[in-house]
Amino acid sequence: MADVADSPEGSREALSSRREGVETLIGDQTRQLSVVRTDISPSDADxxxxLLAVRVEEAARRLSIGRTTMYALIRDGAVQTVPIGRSRRVPVQALNDYLAQRMQSRSKNAVA
Structure with a gap:
């Protein structure tokens, strides 16, 4: 007694049907993930x-500048850092001080 699924054409149809079901399932999960991703952005979640001090990359993200620019600011002494163990952290207060200094220098240049 030969079943339709045992024939080559029957198994192709069954495989195609299963593949469509899996693609539909994956598509549904992708739509669900995209909804989750739009609800909370990674920057908000992180x-x-x-925090009193942040990594250099986080400090750059908070200032909306690139990592290389952040390291240049640190190298030039515009933003202070502190060593903690074998790593270097940027105090959040140093970021606030840098912004305050930039705002003061811009206002002085605008008046002159």
Whole structure:
């Protein structure tokens, strides 16, 4: 007694049907993930206002500048850092001080 699924054409149809079901399932999961991703942006999820010092990459992200520019600011002494163990952290206060200094220098240049 030969089943339709045992024939080559029957198994192709069954495989095609299963593939469509899997693609539909994957498509549904992708739509669900995209909804989750739009609800919370990665920058909002990573932001912690209680941190006293942040990594250089996080400091650059908070200033909306590139990592290389951030390292240049550190090298030039415009932004202070502190060593913690074998790593270097940027105090959040140093970022606030840098912005305040930039705002003051811009206002002095605008008046002159």
């Amino acid at each position: 932001f912690d206002p209680t």
